[in-house]
Amino acid sequence: xxxxxxxxxxxxxxxxxxxxxxxxxxxxxxxxxxxxxxxxxxxxxxxxxxxxxxxxxxxxxxxxxxxxxxxxxxxxxxxxxxxxxxxxxxxxxxxxxxxxxxxxxxxxxxxxxxxxxxxxxxxxxxxxxxxxxxxxxxxxxxxxxxxxxxxxxxxxxxxxxxxxxxxxxxxxxxxxxxxxxxx
Amino acid sequence: xxxxxxxxxxxxxxxxxxxxxxxxxxxxxxxxxxxxxxxxxxxxxxxxxxxxxxxxxxxxxxxxxxxxxxxxxxxxxxxxxxxxxxxxxxxxxxxxxxxxxxxxxxxxxxxxxxxxxxxxxxxxxxxxxxxxxxxxxxxxxxxxxxxxxxxxxxxxxxxxxxxxxxxxxxxxxxxxxxxxxxxxxxxxxxxxxxxxxxxxxxxxxxxxxxxxxxxxxxxxxxxxxxxxxxxxxxxxxxxxxxxxxxxxxxxxxxxxxxxxxxxxxxxxxxxxxxxxxxxxxxxxxxxxxxxxxxxxxxxxxxxxxxxxxxxxxxxxxxxxxxxxxxxxxxxxxxxxxxxxxxxxxxxxxxxxxxxxxxxxxxxxxxxxxxxxxxxxxxxxxxxxxxxxxxxxxxxxxxxxxxxxxxxxxxxxxxxxxxxxxxxxxxxxxxxxxxxxxxxxxxxxxxxxxxxxxxxxxxxxxxxxxxxxxxxxxxxxxxxxxxxxxxxxxxxxxxxxxxxxxxxxxxxxxxxxxxxxxxxxxxxxxxxxxxxxxxxxxxxxxxxxxxxxxxxxxxxxxxxxxxxxxx
Numbered sequence: 001x002x003x004x005x006x007x008x009x010x011x012x013x014x015x016x017x018x019x020x021x022x023x024x025x026x027x028x029x030x031x032x033x034x035x036x037x038x039x040x041x042x043x044x045x046x047x048x049x050x051x052x053x054x055x056x057x058x059x060x061x062x063x064x065x066x067x068x069x070x071x072x073x074x075x076x077x078x079x080x081x082x083x084x085x086x087x088x089x090x091x092x093x094x095x096x097x098x099x100x101x102x103x104x105x106x107x108x109x110x111x112x113x114x115x116x117x118x119x120x121x122x123x124x125x126x127x128x129x130x131x132x133x134x135x136x137x138x139x140x141x142x143x144x145x146x147x148x149x150x151x152x153x154x155x156x157x158x159x160x161x162x163x164x165x166x167x168x169x170x171x172x173x174x175x176x177x178x179x180x181x182x183x
Numbered sequence: 184x185x186x187x188x189x190x191x192x193x194x195x196x197x198x199x200x201x202x203x204x205x206x207x208x209x210x211x212x213x214x215x216x217x218x219x220x221x222x223x224x225x226x227x228x229x230x231x232x233x234x235x236x237x238x239x240x241x242x243x244x245x246x247x248x249x250x251x252x253x254x255x256x257x258x259x260x261x262x263x264x265x266x267x268x269x270x271x272x273x274x275x276x277x278x279x280x281x282x283x284x285x286x287x288x289x290x291x292x293x294x295x296x297x298x299x300x301x302x303x304x305x306x307x308x309x310x311x312x313x314x315x316x317x318x319x320x321x322x323x324x325x326x327x328x329x330x331x332x333x334x335x336x337x338x339x340x341x342x343x344x345x346x347x348x349x350x351x352x353x354x355x356x357x358x359x360x361x362x363x364x365x366x367x368x369x370x371x372x373x374x375x376x377x378x379x380x381x382x383x384x385x386x387x388x389x390x391x392x393x394x395x396x397x398x399x400x401x402x403x404x405x406x407x408x409x410x411x412x413x414x415x416x417x418x419x420x421x422x423x424x425x426x427x428x429x430x431x432x433x434x435x436x437x438x439x440x441x442x443x444x445x446x447x448x449x450x451x452x453x454x455x456x457x458x459x460x461x462x463x464x465x466x467x468x469x470x471x472x473x474x475x476x477x478x479x480x481x482x483x484x485x486x487x488x489x490x491x492x493x494x495x496x497x498x499x500x501x502x503x504x505x506x507x508x509x510x511x512x513x514x515x516x517x518x519x520x521x522x523x524x525x526x527x528x529x530x531x532x533x534x535x536x537x538x539x540x541x542x543x544x545x546x547x548x549x550x551x552x553x554x555x556x557x558x559x560x561x562x563x564x565x566x567x568x569x570x571x572x573x574x575x576x577x578x579x580x581x582x583x584x585x586x587x588x589x590x591x592x593x594x595x596x597x598x599x600x601x602x603x604x605x606x607x608x609x610x611x612x613x614x615x616x617x618x619x620x621x622x623x624x625x626x627x628x629x630x631x632x633x634x635x636x637x638x639x640x641x642x643x644x645x646x647x648x649x650x651x652x653x654x655x656x657x658x659x660x661x662x663x664x665x666x667x668x669x670x671x672x673x674x675x676x677x678x679x680x681x682x683x684x685x686x687x688x689x690x691x692x693x694x695x696x697x698x699x700x701x702x703x704x705x706x707x708x709x710x711x712x713x714x715x716x717x718x719x720x721x722x723x724x725x726x727x728x729x730x731x732x733x734x735x736x737x738x739x740x741x742x743x744x745x746x747x748x749x
Contacts, residue, residue, distance in 0.1 A: 014368050018305055018315075025310045066492035072314045072334055075368045 004055045006035070008085055008159050011050040011068060012042060012075040012168050019073055023050065026067050032056055036089070036156035044172065047075060053157050076168045080161060087159035091136035092118070093127040093143055094151035100125050103147050113139045124150060133157075188355040191321030192221035195285065195347065198328040200228050201360040204256050206247060206618050208232045208240040212260025213300055214287030217352040219258075232618060232647060235639035237264050239611035241271020241342075242637070244282045246615030249598045250573055250623070252405070254281040254336045255615065261287045262300030265346075266307065270605055272342045273311040277602025278426060279403060281340035283331045284308075290350040291319040304346045313341035319348045321356035326363070333363040338371030339490040340403060372489050375506035375514060383485045383502045384518030386459050390483075392527050393419045394450075394457035396442060396471075399426035399601075400464015400489060400508055407431070407594045409512040410463065416516050418524040420531060422450030424465045425586050428597040433570070433590040439531050443471040444736050445583040449534035451734075451742045454479050462486045464508050467497040468602065473742035487511050541747040542733045547588060554727040555703060557581065557656045561588040564626055564654055564722075567710045572624040573598060573616050575651075577609030577633030580662035583732040585628040595620075607636030613651045614643055624652065624714075631657040631683050641693040644719050652713050653695075653721040655686050658728045666731050670746070690721035701725035 013019050020039065027034055035053040042049040056064070061079050069077040097120060100106065110116070115129040129139050136154055143149050189197070195218065199207070207229055211219040222231060234240040237259045244255025259268055265286040275282045289298040305315045314334045318327050324347075331343040387393050401410050407430055414421055414437045422439045423430055431438040440447030442454070451473075454460065460482040465471070472478045475497060485502040486494050494503045504511050546558030561584050565572075570592035576582040576599040591597060598616050600608040613627035634655055644651060665679040690697035696716050700709045700723065713720040733748040 017317075018309060021306065022309055029310075063492070063496055066496075070490065070492050072366065072369045 004057055005081065006053055006055055007061045007079045007081060008087065008157060009050070009052040009054070009061075009065060009068070009077060009079045010159065010161075011052065011077040013048050013050065014073045014075065015041070015046060015048045016073050019048070020050075022071050022073070023052070023068055026064055027054065030060060030064055032060070032064065038156035038158050051156065051158050080159070084161055084163070085159040086162060087132070087157050088130050089133060089136055089155050089157050090128065090130040091140070091152065091154040093129070093140065093149050094124050095127065095143060095147055095149055097122055097125045099147040109142065115139060187357060189358050190217070190221065191318070191324045191347070191351040191354050191356060192218040194321060194324040194356055194358045195328055195352075196221055196225050196229065197358065198325055198360060199256060200225075201362075202329065202332045203253065204229065206230045206232065207256040207258055208234055208243040208247070208615065209258035210234055210237050210240055210260070210264060212264045212287065214261035214289055214349050215258060215264075215347070215352070217349065218285075218287065218347065222258075230618075231258075232614065232643060234611065234614075235642045236637065237267035238271050238607065239614070239637050239640045239643065241268045241275065241282060241284065242605075242608050242611035243615030243618070243640075243643075244284075245271065245275050245278070245280045245608075246575060246598050246612030247619035248280050248282060248615075249612075249619075250595050250616045251619035252595065253619070254283055254332055257282060257284040259284070259286050260300070261289055261304070262302045264300075265302055265304045269307060269311065270603075272308055272344065274600050274603040274605045274608065275342040276311045276313070278600065279340050279399060280342070281335040282342045283328075283335050284342060284344045286344060286346050287352070288317065288346045288348045291348040292350070294319075294348070304344060308344045311342070312344050315344040315346070317346040317348065318351050321351050321354040324351065324356065325358055325360060329361060329363040330366065333366070334369065338369075339400075372507040373491055373505040375504070375511050379502055379504050380511065380514045381518060383461075383504055383515050386483055386485060386502060387417055387419070387461065387515070388518075388520045390459040392453075392457045392524075393417065393459040393461060394453050394482075395419050395421035395461040395463055396454075396465050397421050397423045397427045397430050397463050398465025399424065399430075400487070401427060401430040402594055404464065404489070404507055404509040406464075406509040406512055409509060409516070413512045413516040413519070417519045417522045418528065419461065420453070420524075420528050422447070422453075424468070424471055424601070425599060426597075426601045427465060428586060429591050429594050432592045437528070441586060443468075444473070444738070445587065445732050445734065446471075447534070448538040448734055448745055449531040451736065451745060452534055453531065455481065455741075455743050457482050460484045462488075462498075463512070464488060466490075466493045469497075469738075472497065473736050473740050473744070477741035477743075538734060538747075541749050546584075546733075551703065555701065555706070555724055557584040557658075557726050557730050558588050559703075560654065560656060560706065560724045560726065561585050561628060563706060563710055564628075564652075565589040567714055568624050568626055568652075572596070572626050573620055575599070575609055575613040575616050575625060575627040577627075577629035578604045578606045579630050579633060580658070580666065580730065580732050581628045581630040581633065581656045583663075584656070587732075589626070589628075606633040609633055610637050610640045610653070611643075613653070614640060614647070614649060617649045617651050618647075625650075626652045626654065628654050628656060630662060631655060631659060631681055631686070632661045634686070638689065641690065641695060644695065645693045648718065650718050653690075653719065655721065655723045656726050657683065657686065657723055658726050658730055659683055660728055662730060663732070669729070669731070670735075671737070686723045687721065695719045695721050697721040697723065699723045699725065
């Protein structure tokens, strides 16, 4: 029996209404939780990119990816493990300005976590940090312990593959050939 | 106003005609009145069959598609009209049937406001369609409808929903029909891989006991003759799934029968005895495989399929052969050595004899003292119908008996609900089958349970004066569930006994000729009368209440664990 591990699905799709629903129902049927989700326009105009992370067994993830890939509006779906990817999340932390000012070792903290301050007013201040989950989580824990965190938000993962070409490139070039042939 | 402008409704109907549609199944309602108004002027080009319930419209369109190979078309209204189609849509999805469903929708400014008869049709149908799209502007009609037909009918076929807002039906647009034959995000059929083709051929050439499992994919691809050439060149015995039944004629030398839970003993046993298992356009459904852990473990598996997501889904595959079987079968066949496998093929004979003695003889040729048996009714109807008839079934024991004992000689001759197992499928599907193959005899077998789920469609049979032969195998109970209760639930017959109406009287009320038979000696005459009458006929056969379908592989058991009732 395979063990579960974290997979990152990268999905390219047409930008059509209801697409997210088409993808999520495939997770629902297999009782898979989506850990993180990020959707944005890709480098190619008109094509959207979904980055989804989920814990699953390899056999299961392969089947899920095939079922997503076969949907009419999906251009390409594939999966990777963390070793194949450069990935990042971004987190925002709202803390009390007064407590932050009184806190010891602020400079070290900011340096240690490579964090930054985005906004500050007399009531509160917003710190930004990007990194892997455990890094953004570590800062959260440290702030919570020392001065408390008023609000916290973390984005879904975004990722790019370490390999030279994205699998979509091949497909797009063969698609373009076909379009040219038709013209 | 520009004279070249037409309404969205007109654009839709013109597109249907351009796509080669001549028959639609439907039911009008508030949000499709403009479309139906337009349809009124299309009587010479589009025949509309008025069903009695929207579920029936989809099953009829499925029956039409399955016998004709064309895409079935359904028009219904919004809200309940659309939700009533969901069972049929799900059935078409499971059984890869090309159907385009056009549902009316409230005017676009009202969308999202819980307007009268508004429902999120796209949201509801997305998980059970190949594609679902809402048309909100008349300019989108030409594109969306042509795209719908392209998606429904190509690759692995399936249902497509077009949700058609009322203001898009009435609004005006320029119109030019443009056939869609390319969508950049959609690859209907993967390209065959020459290396895999060579591997498959090498595996078969080296094999001693190859065995082919034939599914509906062969019929959908129109690859029946390619299949025959493939099997004959290397002398490979084959069996079919229920949906693949008519890919080969019943008596064909290499056709060893039906796979699965109520399939023939030989094919199920040989699955676990062959050295190379060749799956062709089938998806290893659990009703075919039984327990996967003990399924064909000894065999190398080659899987031909057009749908990549099916390859390796249930059974690990040694040689995946993605592509259209119309291309891949001949490509592999070219590399096959001619072979003769008489001993292997003849080895099915012992299983056939055993099945005949333990099951078939009793079912089809019962002793005179026993009540009418389902199998004997099916076989007698089959003999009288000749080999060219279309068999339509409902779901349950009637279905298993019908697919086991009805014989066919032509492709596209078996219309039945496989993946979803939809009771109530039969009668409306028979209506569609007759529309799709008007020149062929259509025989429907239904049980007393299933026929009552869509019995209102007798009204459509009456209105359209359809010549379909309806055989109700009446055992006054929900036989298949009762069978499971008898075998696996200590004979606790929970809610499976039915107090039934006089079915013949119901047929009579619809002006349908009918006869009720409970005695064996009356059966031949009744069947003869049924086929002599021009027009619809209902033969109600009062069969044994405790009839059982054997052989049976209990759900979840290894496929060689076969019960025979002995």
